[in-house]
Amino acid sequence: MPRTILEVKQKIEYLSILNDKAEVDKALEPKLTNEQLKHMYTYMLMARRADERFLNLQRQGRIGTFPQTTGHEAISMGASMALKKSDWHVPAYRELAGMLHRGWTLVDQLLLWAGYEQGQSPPNGVNDLPICVPIASQLLHAAGIGMAMNIKGDKHAVVTYLGDGATSEGDCHEAFNFAAVFKAPVVFVCNNNQWAISVPLSRQMGCETVAQKAIAYGMPGIRVDGNDVLAVYAAVHEAVERARAGGGPTLVECLTFRIVAHTTADDPKKYQKEETRKEWAAKEPLIRFAKYLRDKGILNDEVQKQIDAEIETTIRDAIAKMDEKIKTDELANPLYTFDYLYAEIPPFLQKQRDELAHYLGKDKESSSKQPNHAHAGSH
Amino acid sequence: MAEMNMAKAINKALYEAMERDSRVVVLGEDVGQDEGVFRVTEGLWAKFGDKRVMDTPLAEAGIVGTSIGMAIYGLRPVCEIQFAGFDYFAYHQLESHAARFRNRTRGRLSVPMVMRAPSGGGIRALEHHSESREGTYAHTPGLKVVIPSGPRNARALLHAAIQDPDPVIYYEPKALYRLFKEEVPDEIEVMPLGQAKVVQEGKGITLISYGACMRATLEAAEMLEEEDGVKPEIIDLLSIVPLDMDTVCKSVQKTGRAVVISEEPRYCSVASEVSSQLNDTVFLYLEAPVRRVTGFDTPIPFFSKEKYYIPDAERVLMACRETLSF
Numbered sequence: 001m002p003r004t005i006l007e008v009k010q011k012i013e014y015l016s017i018l019n020d021k022a023e024v025d026k027a028l029e030p031k032l033t034n035e036q037l038k039h040m041y042t043y044m045l046m047a048r049r050a051d052e053r054f055l056n057l058q059r060q061g062r063i064g065t066f067p068q069t070t071g072h073e074a075i076s077m078g079a080s081m082a083l084k085k086s087d088w089h090v091p092a093y094r095e096l097a098g099m100l101h102r103g104w105t106l107v108d109q110l111l112l113w114a115g116y117e118q119g120q121s122p123p124n125g126v127n128d129l130p131i132c133v134p135i136a137s138q139l140l141h142a143a144g145i146g147m148a149m150n151i152k153g154d155k156h157a158v159v160t161y162l163g164d165g166a167t168s169e170g171d172c173h174e175a176f177n178f179a180a181v182f183k184a185p186v187v188f189v190c191n192n193n194q195w196a197i198s199v200p201l202s203r204q205m206g207c208e209t210v211a212q213k214a215i216a217y218g219m220p221g222i223r224v225d226g227n228d229v230l231a232v233y234a235a236v237h238e239a240v241e242r243a244r245a246g247g248g249p250t251l252v253e254c255l256t257f258r259i260v261a262h263t264t265a266d267d268p269k270k271y272q273k274e275e276t277r278k279e280w281a282a283k284e285p286l287i288r289f290a291k292y293l294r295d296k297g298i299l300n301d302e303v304q305k306q307i308d309a310e311i312e313t314t315i316r317d318a319i320a321k322m323d324e325k326i327k328t329d330e331l332a333n334p335l336y337t338f339d340y341l342y343a344e345i346p347p348f349l350q351k352q353r354d355e356l357a358h359y360l361g362k363d364k365e366s367s368s369k370q371p372n373h374a375h376a377g378s379h
Numbered sequence: 380m381a382e383m384n385m386a387k388a389i390n391k392a393l394y395e396a397m398e399r400d401s402r403v404v405v406l407g408e409d410v411g412q413d414e415g416v417f418r419v420t421e422g423l424w425a426k427f428g429d430k431r432v433m434d435t436p437l438a439e440a441g442i443v444g445t446s447i448g449m450a451i452y453g454l455r456p457v458c459e460i461q462f463a464g465f466d467y468f469a470y471h472q473l474e475s476h477a478a479r480f481r482n483r484t485r486g487r488l489s490v491p492m493v494m495r496a497p498s499g500g501g502i503r504a505l506e507h508h509s510e511s512r513e514g515t516y517a518h519t520p521g522l523k524v525v526i527p528s529g530p531r532n533a534r535a536l537l538h539a540a541i542q543d544p545d546p547v548i549y550y551e552p553k554a555l556y557r558l559f560k561e562e563v564p565d566e567i568e569v570m571p572l573g574q575a576k577v578v579q580e581g582k583g584i585t586l587i588s589y590g591a592c593m594r595a596t597l598e599a600a601e602m603l604e605e606e607d608g609v610k611p612e613i614i615d616l617l618s619i620v621p622l623d624m625d626t627v628c629k630s631v632q633k634t635g636r637a638v639v640i641s642e643e644p645r646y647c648s649v650a651s652e653v654s655s656q657l658n659d660t661v662f663l664y665l666e667a668p669v670r671r672v673t674g675f676d677t678p679i680p681f682f683s684k685e686k687y688y689i690p691d692a693e694r695v696l697m698a699c700r701e702t703l704s705f
Contacts, residue, residue: 088452117484117485122484129488130483137444141447141451144448147448151430178445340482340486342545343481346620
């Protein structure tokens with residue numbers, strides 16, 4: 001009858017390994033080889049440079065609206081590094097660095113932003129879903145993939161991403177809950193950049209951290225410095241190991257700040273304070289990571305020069321390849337709009353295809369059909 | 380051959396599919412130990428266990444969304460939404476993802492899953508338990524929609540739906556679950572999706588329906604033959620998407636008149652689509668306008684008035700007579 005206290009066992013940790021002054025906590029430093037560290041730096045920088053170049057292309061009208069990822073590189077890079085190839089990666093849409101690491105190419109990204117479905121087709125042997133536009137809806141797919149791994153007895157894990165805005169969506173709640181109830185091997189990586197377009201974090205939630213929400217679902221939760229690639233890697237690595245061992249899901253909140261616009265169609269000056277943005281821009285992940293690598297002797301001016309040249313070539317080649325690809329029949333022919341909706345085109349759709357072919361004066365092509373790709377994945 | 384009702388026949392199909400294909404899993408609310416609120420999943424949990432027959436949290440988007448993930452990973456999920464009136468909670472997952480994965484990845488990823496749900500009225504249920512919104516799904520590119528009308532075709536169509544490489548909405552007219560029994564063969568039957576069935580050959584008029592409305596349609600046809608001497612041709616659509624308009628058009632070319640009967644709201648309905656396609660295709664054969672006998676464009680009323688909303692034999696008969704005397 002009396003009012004008593006129910007002790008909730010869980011606590012939320014905060015993890016930072018490499019701070020914004022590039023000081024490293026040696027005790028927490030993850031075991032990554034020099035080669036791995038250089039790889040991480042290269043891919044983060046590639047994502048950064050690509051982002052800048054994509055913006056130019058967008059301004060020139062060569063690609064459409066896209067969400068920038070500058071300042072978010074540490075999150076997907078750290079998280080995806082914790083995965084094996086046989087694990088699954090389910091992005092939201094600011095995970096360019098991680099997607100490149102998983103095997104997607106800049107050509108895929110460019111084709112997507114240029115308005116071609118082909119950019120959403122996972123490369124051969126890559127266990128990834130493509131980016132997901134409807135906020136938080138992909139989290140349920142990740143939970144389902146994790147549940148399926150349990151059903152089949154596969155010791156794999158899934159990493160999926162959400163923004164802070166996504167935590168308001170019903171699908172986010174349902175995904176956390178399903179994953180926790182079924183002990184699905186899923187790591188939910190929250191990119192808390194404190195803004196959902198113009199709406200600040202305070203309008204998304206009444207609590208202090210995203211990580212503490214984990215307590216209510218019965219899963220571990222941790223907040224990490226989202227600009228610290230080592231901390232993200234360490235937290236996700238630990239969560240992935242636990243997931244593989246049957247320990248169920250984890251929520252990893254990566255705290256950062258959106259120092260760029262939401263998309264190329266957005267103007268943050270309307271709602272963000274310039275000062276705050278500048279403060280956070282100084283803490284962005286690449287500055288400190290570069291310094292860390294220099295301190296470790298992995299990076300110097302010469303290596304940097306090589307990396308820059310390599311990235312420049314990759315980006316140039318990707319743009320050239322996009323320009324070339326969009327001229328091919330496979331990408332240019334509007335009749336292929338109909339060919340991938342069902343495994344086999346049903347008669348009513350074939351009629352509509354014929355109708356478009358007739359309108360385009362392509363009647364002869366009306367029966368040609370693109371062969372379906374083989375299915376990706378480990379099944 | 381064994382005689383069984385439709386609930387049992389669907390149960391039989393689920394059992395058989397799970398037995399022959401270890402990728403088939405069943406999930407939903409109360410589908411496990413309770414064996415489903417309509418007992419459609421009877422015996423499955425006992426036979427196949429927790430891993431393949433999953434009682435889920437009470438969340439429709441969660442059920443459909445995780446089914447999508449499972450299907451992409453290589454399983455064949457058959458999820459149950461307890462009543463079709465609640466499947467809107469999962470609609471965004473079907474529209475935005477189940478229906479689109481193959482298309483958006485140019486065939487690389489696909490979602491072979493089935494969403495089962497008891498649909499339609501006629502069981503004196505409370506609000507939200509009597510809806511027929513197959514038109515919503517038919518209007519959603521990338522889905523297939525199937526609605527059986529009796530035990531034998533229910534089992535054969537469910538096998539086809541489970542084996543189909545694309546997502547299928549399988550609506551079970553709940554009024555038929557225990558309404559009548561039928562002989563169901565011992566060996567597995569698979570009825571291809573996208574094929575309508577001429578259930579009675581006739582002349583002068585074609586009655587086109589599906590699902591629970593087949594009962595009112597058959598009854599009206601009997602009355603029409605007895606009282607007016609007209610033996611109508613009757614078509615059971617079975618598949619709403621893909622829709623077998625060849626069979627429908629062939630019949631109406633012959634009879635010159637058509638009445639389409641369904642339980643849904645009329646605006647943008649399956650009945651409207653059939654009518655519209657008849658006008659596109661066999662306009663010059665028509666002796667009278669194509670008539671739609673459907674629910675009205677209101678929510679289905681609470682059950683004290685549902686009989687005025689759901690087409691009955693008398694309403695179908697009246698429409699037939701008006702069409703014949705046009």
